[in-house]
Amino acid sequence: CHFTWDLHKEDVIVETLEERILDHIKFVKECNITDYNILSYVCHLKNSNEEGLRNLQKAEEAIQEHHPGEIARRSLVTWGNYAWIYYHMQRYEEAQTYVSKVENSCKKLSGTALGKIQLPEVCAEQGWALLLFGEKYYERAKNCFENALKSEPDNPEFNAGYAIAMFRLEGCARWNNEEMWSCLEALKRAVELNPNNTTLLALLALELQRLERGTEGERYIEEGLQKTPDFPGFLRYAASFYRKKREVDKAVNILKKSLALTPNSVTVHHQLGLCYKSKILQLKKERNPPREEFENLIERAIFHLKTVIKKDPLFFTVYNDLGLIYSLGKRYEEAEEIFQKVLHRNDIPCVDKQLIYLNYGKFQHFHMKSESKAIEYYMEGLKMEKDSYGRKLCSEAVEKLLKQKTESGLGHATDFGTLGLVHKLNGKKQEAIECYQKAIALDPNNQEYLNALAELQLSISS
Ligand SMILES: *[C@@H]1O[C@H](CO)[C@@H](O)[C@H](O)[C@H]1NC(C)=O
Ligand SMILES: *[C@@H]1O[C@H](CO)[C@@H](O)[C@H](O)[C@H]1NC(C)=O
Ligand SMILES: *[C@@H]1O[C@H](CO)[C@@H](O)[C@H](O)[C@H]1NC(C)=O
Numbered sequence: 295c296h297f298t299w300d301l302h303k304e305d306v307i308v309e310t311l312e313e314r315i316l317d318h319i320k321f322v323k324e325c326n327i328t329d330y331n332i333l334s335y336v337c338h339l340k341n342s343n344e345e346g347l348r349n350l351q352k353a354e355e356a357i358q359e360h361h362p363g364e365i366a367r368r369s370l371v372t373w374g375n376y377a378w379i380y381y382h383m384q385r386y387e388e389a390q391t392y393v394s395k396v397e398n399s400c401k402k403l404s405g406t407a408l409g410k411i412q413l414p415e416v417c418a419e420q421g422w423a424l425l426l427f428g429e430k431y432y433e434r435a436k437n438c439f440e441n442a443l444k445s446e447p448d449n450p451e452f453n454a455g456y457a458i459a460m461f462r463l464e465g466c467a468r469w470n471n472e473e474m475w476s477c478l479e480a481l482k483r484a485v486e487l488n489p490n491n492t493t494l495l496a497l498l499a500l501e502l503q504r505l506e507r508g509t510e511g512e513r514y515i516e517e518g519l520q521k522t523p524d525f526p527g528f529l530r531y532a533a534s535f536y537r538k539k540r541e542v543d544k545a546v547n548i549l550k551k552s553l554a555l556t557p558n559s560v561t562v563h564h565q566l567g568l569c570y571k572s573k574i575l576q577l578k579k580e581r582n583p584p585r586e587e588f589e590n591l592i593e594r595a596i597f598h599l600k601t602v603i604k605k606d607p608l609f610f611t612v613y614n615d616l617g618l619i620y621s622l623g624k625r626y627e628e629a630e631e632i633f634q635k636v637l638h639r640n641d642i643p644c645v646d647k648q649l650i651y652l653n654y655g656k657f658q659h660f661h662m663k664s665e666s667k668a669i670e671y672y673m674e675g676l677k678m679e680k681d682s683y684g685r686k687l688c689s690e691a692v693e694k695l696l697k698q699k700t701e702s703g704l705g706h707a708t709d710f711g712t713l714g715l716v717h718k719l720n721g722k723k724q725e726a727i728e729c730y731q732k733a734i735a736l737d738p739n740n741q742e743y744l745n746a747l748a749e750l751q752l753s754i755s756s
Contacts, residue, residue: 295331295370295371295373295374295375295377295378296331296332296334296335296371296374296375296378296423297335297338297374297375297378298374299420299423299424301335301423301424301427301431302427303339304641305427305428305430305431305608306426306427306428306608307605307606307607307608308336308339308340309340310558310560310605310606311336311426312333312336312337312340313558313559314426314558314559314560315329315332315333315336315426316333317526317556317558317559318527319333321525321526321527321555321556322527325356325359325360326352326353326356327353327356327357327360327368327372328419328422330349330350330352330353330356330372331349331350331353331371331372331375331419332422332423332426333346333349334346334347334349334350334353334372334375334379335375335423337349338378338379338382343379343382343383346375346379347376347379350372350375350376350379353372354369354372357369357372366399366402366403367399367403367413367415368415369395369399370396370399370400370413370416371416371419373392373395373396373399374392374396376388376389376392377389377390377392377393377396380392397409412441414441414442414443414444414445414446414449414452415442417438417439417441417442418438418439418442418449418451418452418455420435420438421435421436421438421439421442421455421456421459422435422455424438425455425458425459425462428608429462429643430643432459432462432463433463435455435459436456436459436460436463438455439452439453439455439456439459440456442455443456448487449487450484450487450488451488453480453483453484453487453488454484454487454488454491454494456480456484457477457480457481457483457484457494457497458484458494458497460476460477460480460481461477461481461497461500461501464477464501464504474501474504474505477501478498478501478502478505481494481497481498481501482498485498490521492517492518492521492522492525492528493525493527493528493531495514495515495517495518495528496514496515496518496528496531496532496535497531498511498514499511499512499513499514499515499518499531499532499535500531500534500535500538502514503535503538503539508539511535512535512539515532515535515536518532519532524551524555526552526555526556526559526562529548529549529551529552529555530549530552530559530561530562530565532548533545533546533548533549533552533565533569534565536548537565537568537569537572540572542569542572542573542576545565545569546566546569546570549562549565549566549569550566553566558605560602560605560606560609563598563599563601563602563605564598564599564602564609564612566594566598567595567598567599567602567612567615567616567619568615570591570592570594570595570598570619571595571615571618571619573591574588574591574592574595574619574622575622577591578622589623592619592622592623595615595619596616596619596620596623599612599615599616599619600616603616610636610642610643610646610647610649610650611646611649613632613633613635613636613650614649614650614653616632617629617632617633617653617654617657618653618657620632621657621660621661626661626662629657629661630657633650633653633654633657636650637650637654644678644680644682645680645682645683645684646684647675647678647684648675648678648680648682648684648685648688649675649682649683649684651671651672651674651675651678651684651688652671652672652675652684652687652688652691654671655667655668655669655670655671655672655675655688655691655692656668656691658671659691659695665695665699668691668692668695669692669695669696669712672688672689672691672692672695673688673692673712673715673716674688675687675688675689676688676689676692676716676719677719689716689719689720692712692716693713693716696709696712696713696716697713700713700729700732706736707733707734707736707737707740707743708733710729710730710732710733710736711729711730711733711737711740711742711743711746713729714726714727714728714729714730714733714743714746715746717729718746718750723750723753723754724754726746726750727747727750727751727754730743730746730747730750731747734747
């Protein structure tokens with residue numbers, strides 16, 4: 295059950311997760327057992343064990359309604375959570391009662407005295423829980439659904455979970471074509487098995503768009519808009535589709551409708567922020583952008599992005615967007631403040647941190663006009679060794695800047711030295727050697743350059 299699935303409180307904002315699950319319960323037509331089970335765990339995380347128990351009761355009612363013939367099999371997770379919550383409340387007798395219920399069911403279901411059993415429904419439920427705990431958990435979620443599918447390859451729900459996990463994983467990493475292809479196949483199959491689920495339909499459309507087959511994808515979005523014009527879980531993806539297609543006004547209209555339905559949704563606020571950001575960037579290209587409209591868009595973007603950070607301070611890429619909007623509005627102090635807030639955190643995944651260095655570097659470069667600080671921060675991103683999109687962009691940005699300086703004939707020793715380090719970090723040893731030689735020509739006694747050069751020459755000759 296949830297208490298043994300390694301779901302850590304520090305990876306989520308408990309109140310925000312709770313709101314998200316409540317929204318799901320409110321709008322989804324399917325039975326709510328899984329939602330109530332995880333909700334009981336979330337209640338425990340926020341120290342409301344009583345409320346947790348009430349949600350488990352709702353789960354039990356839903357089980358009785360939807361699976362009257364399979365109570366024991368369908369209740370294992372619910373009973374497990376009961377046992378743990380009673381245990382944490384130091385109500386040990388009640389805890390023991392539920393432990394016994396689980397034990398007896400497992401023995402009966404497995405037909406063995408030990409009662410060891412792995413049920414595909416339980417694997418899938420673990421998968422859904424993992425998906426709610428964020429990026430770090432997606433790979434494990436995918437494995438859970440894969441396991442469940444081994445026993446029931448045609449189960450619609452397991453196929454849906456598997457496809458969603460694949461899609462989310464793909465959004466985090468830059469996959470190769472083969473992996474994108476298998477994600478597309480998984481989504482097609484999930485849609486086929488869940489013909490009424492427009493959330494899956496929207497994901498399929500977004501995947502086609504990623505694969506530059508947007509026209510085909512749009513047909514599914516239109517179909518979804520017909521079938522479920524008021525389902526927030528679909529609408530936010532539809533909006534994302536139109537934003538990426540650069541029909542930003544259409545996206546904004548859909549999102550306004552979504553916001554009315556789910557005013558607490560972090561995703562909706564984020565999407566709105568991104569829409570206003572792209573309208574601002576569009577307007578900036580005009581020669582004389584209308585001032586009032588420009589300011590208005592800046593205000594709106596700031597409002598929605600700030601809401602996202604307030605609700606989910608762990609959504610690290612949003613700090614970059616907000617920093618950019620402040621800079622575009624020439625509100626440099628606030629931009630600086632938001633970047634500092636995130637630069638000082640030490641709990642940020644590498645890939646996000648590299649993007650933050652990139653964006654702060656750009657802020658210093660293009661808005662504060664400080665090349666030296668820009669170089670410093672681009673280098674920080676590049677020095678983090680994990681290969682990522684952000685690291686690549688940091689590398690390109692700093693290389694371009696340094697080359698401009700060194701090729702202009704005004705380069706200092708440090709410019710050549712830093713460019714040498716860029717090449718070295720990118721594994722280009724010969725170019726690195728040439729740069730260090732030039733740096734040493736300008737600053738013959740610099741021990742750092744001499745050491746770096748010696749080390750490089752040694753590694754080439756051996
Ligand atoms: C899920 O819960 C909501 C809110 O309590 C309820 O309106 C809905 O009917 C439930 N769904 C099912 C299928 O029971
Ligand atoms: C899909 O929805 C239609 C119309 O609401 C319904 O008749 C049909 O049974 C549903 N199909 C499935 C597989 O749930
Ligand atoms: C589609 O299925 C997923 C997974 O069960 C669920 O979260 C989502 O709300 C469903 N969407 C619709 C429109 O029923």
